[in-house]
Amino acid sequence: MACLSFVDFIHGLCYHKDVYVVGLSYAIIPDQDCSLTRSFCVRQLGHIMYVWNHVAARILQNTAIGKNYESDKLSGARRLRDAIVLGYQLQRVPGRDISIPDWYANAENELGLRTGSPAAEMNETSFPAKTYAEDFEILHGDLLGLSDTMSFLNSLSELDAECDSAKHTEKRQIRERMAAANLFNWEEDIIVARAPGRLDVVGGIADYSGSLVLQMPIREACHVAVQTLHPSKQRLWKHAQARQHDKGQESTPVLQIVSYGSELSNRGPTFDMDLSDFLDGGQPISYEKAKIYFARDPSQKWAAYVAGTILVLMKELGVRFENSISMLVSSAVPEGKGVSSSASVEVASMSAMAAALGLNISPRELALLCQKVENHVVGAPCGVMDQMTSACGEANKLLAMVCQPAEVLGLVDIPGHIRFWGIDSGLRHSIGGADYGSVRVGAFMGQKMIKLAASAMLSPTPSSNNGMTTDELDDSSIELVEAEASLDYLCNLSPHRYEALYAKILPESMLGETFLEKYANHNDPVTVIDSRRNYGVKAAARHPIYENFRVKAMDLLICLPEKSESDDVWKMNRMARAFKALLTSATSDDQLTALGGLMYQCHYSYSACGLGSDGTDRLVQLVQEMQHSKLSKPGDGTLYGAKITGGGSGGTVCVIGRNCLRSTEQILQDGLISMVCQHWFSLIGDGGTGGGNGSEDSGGSTMGMIQQRYRGATGYLPFVFEGSSPGAGKFGYLRIRRRHTLKKV
Known part of the structure; x- marks a missing residue:
């Protein structure tokens, strides 16, 4: 050209x-x-x-x-x-003013359901002074004082008048709201469910290896409204009517979904299908066929997270769907940030569907069903901790769970002097380098090798791995090796046993083809080995073994000031690693320093697996710099540790600190985020102008200046996740009915 x-x-x-x-x-x-x-x-x-x-x-x-x-x-x-x-x-x-396109701000405002975000505040002006209570009667459930749920009900109350309201005549009407305005039959009941995202305090990717994890539900959540009706009563979109007419079908069940926020991501705002597409010869189609079905159109692949709940209910619980279904999805959990946006959508959708169908499903069972949606319908090889936290978590508590496969041990109260934050690095999860799936494959490869090595030790001939036979082992050692030969989860192998017997026999990496030739399979039902790919084995296998140990230590340390010797969680998690803290009745600073140290270890273990990123590494480094700058003043510390979360490779960093105003000020104002701004400015500015080591030495005013320069250069500041909210099980569901004094003329 x-x-x-x-x-x-x-x-x-x-x-x-x-x-x-x-x-x-x-x-x-x-x-x-x-x-x-x-x-x-x-x-x-x-x-x-x-x-x-x-x-x-x-x-x-x-x-x-x-x-x-x-x-x-x-x-x-x-x-x-x-x-x-x-x-x-x-x-x-940098330094020039930039006008953000008005459609972007308007899209966020119309979405407008994110608690604590600027969009939520601005969105208040888009609703009339009246509240949802004037339009809806709550027949079942409790709002629990959740402002985001109130906002969601307000948005529902506006839908019926969306096309007629004068305030919208000079305003852009995005497709999703137009579709939503024609989604529900306002003469019938609507079910509303809510499920939060989660902050991975510790545990992370070790969940698929059976680790203990500690997770906190965040304030941001997904709401799903569901209405099930006889097909003759459903308000079908025109193209759905035309499709049924072309098929010669009259009044057959149809699923229609509207998803808010499509303007902010690469997906379509609506999805619809005939529910008969989920049947083959009267029986539910296979998960593999469903995965292919939703992958046909990339812009609508998102619907698998929502519609997949229906197929899972069909296959796992034998549910039959005779009625049509209309669903509205509105999530304030940002995508690609490592805070379980997909799990919150799945759990909210499954909760709403279960309530609409009158199914009595426990939060734990519901989470396991949602994992099947993500593993088998979406095709993502996730563990179960995300769905469990979204379903079973409670506000301001850590969910303690052993992922074998999903045993909730209890809820750990966060002591009053400790606080957790999530800081968005601004980097969406990377698809380059080592990714979640390949690290998972590497972990299962390592597990297979360890099991075979243990089996070899039990053979009557000297093992090629360790040169030992059963004759050289005492009875207790033989029992341990027998258990390791049938190891169900890597996390059941203790660190000292791993280092003593197995670390030296694991390769750093192995080609998929080589592994398959020698071991045939890796025994993971949700991942497939690519014969042409080289997988990291040693770091991937080592991480969950040590992560499980770190999580147990954190659980003990967090519980230290408040748990008694008779407490079940306390008994189960007593470990030598924390015995010094027990002996000395650790002071608050000692306790926080130990917790932060465990989080740092977790972060660097992620990096060893290839799941780090420049942005998250920088955030952790800045927390360390701020922490060490306070060491000269004992008892005056604020931030104590940080780690990458979720699947890694970008996303959010979890930070632990003292629950005080100064900690929040350091993160939000003249400290951490300003230092991040300084770092990124040094990468994009002229000739490194504005660079530096990111310390606090230059003072708050300088940091504030750097923050503004970063804003001027990129228009972006890291979002900080603060606060917590109840899981879907605690929230339950709302059954609402439209009052009859509402139609505006």
Whole structure:
């Protein structure tokens, strides 16, 4: 392709905005063959090129928002162009004001259900002064004082008048709200369920290896509204009506789903299907067929998390669906941040469906069903801790659970002087390098090798692994080796046994083909070994063994001030690692320092597995710097530890600190986030301007200045997850009915 001149590029933007992306690439570096990625590195082009880029950016923005060309206000393509323009502008020389496209702010406002977020605050103006109570009668359930649930009910109360309300005539109406306005039959009852995301305090990816985990439900949650009706009463969308007509079907069950927030992610806002698609010869289709069914259209693959609950109920509980189903999904749990957005959607959907069908499913059983949705319908090889926390957790408590497969040990009260935060690194989970699935495969490879090595030790001939036979082992040792030869979970192997007998026989890595030739399989039903891929084995197997040990130590240390010797959780988790703290009746600082140290160990173990990231590593480093800067003042510490969470490779960092105002101020104002800003500014600024070691020495005002410079350069500040909320089991469900004095004229 010949390079466009800058003038031609400007002309093309004004009249042919659909091709501006290509023009951008060639206009930024004229007369050179360049990629779009290269074109975004504008800071390397110098001041003259910056002037050209600034002009181009302004024209790009004006074109995208319709000043140069009239565009459809509902056009998704226009918003995609806006997003690219914004990204282009964010790479300019820092310090210039940037206008965030109004569609982005409006989309968040209309979603507007995220507790504590700017969008939630702004959204208050989009609702009338009246409350949900004027429109809905709550027939069953309790709001539990949850403001996000109140906001969700308010949004429902607006749907019936969405298309008629004068306040929307001059406002963009996004497709999802238009579809939602025609989703429910307002003469019938609606079920509402709620499920929170979770903060992985400790345990993480070791859940699939049977570890003890400690998890905290966060304040942000997903709400799902469900209505089941006879097919003749359901308000079908026009294309669904046409589909049934073409099939010669009349009044057959249909599933219709609307998902809020599609404007902020790469997915469609609606999904519908005939429920007969889940049947083959009158029986539920296989999970594999369902996975293929939802993967046909990438923009609607998200529906597997919601609709998959229906298939799982069919297959696992034998539920038959004679009625049509309408579902509205509204989640304030951000995607790709490592706080279990998918689990919250699954648990809220399953809770709502169970209530609508009158099924009595315990929170634990419900979580296990949701894991089947993610493992078998979505096809993601997750453990069960996410769903268990979302279903069984309680506000301001840590859920203690042994993932063998899902045994809840109890709820651990968080002592009043301890607090946990989650800080979003701004990096979505990476798909490059080692990922969650490959690390899981490596762990199961290691487990298979350990079991076979133990079996070899029990043979009458010397083992090629350790040169030992049963003749050299006493009775107690033989019992241990026998248990290890039938090891169900890696976490049942103690660290000292691992180091003494098995660490030296595990390879650092192994090619999938080599493993399959020697061992045939790895005994994990939810992952498949790629014969061409090289898997890390030793680090992946070592991590859950030591992580289980760390979690038990944390559980003991957290419980130390308040648990008695007779407490079951206390008895089960007594360990030598924490005996010094027990002997000395650890002071608050000692306790927090020990807890933080365990979290640091967990973080670096993730990195050894290849599941770290620059952003999360930097956040942990900054917590360490702030912690050590306080060591000269005993008793004056605030932050004590941090670790990457969830599946790793980006996402959120969990931070532990003293529950005091200064801790929050350090994170939110002149401390940690400002230091993150300084770090990232040093990466994107001119010639490293604004760099530094990220310490607090420069003072709060300097950090505040860096924070503003970062905002000016990127438009982004890390979101901080604060607070907690009840799990789906504690919330239960709401059954609501529309009052009859509501229709606006």
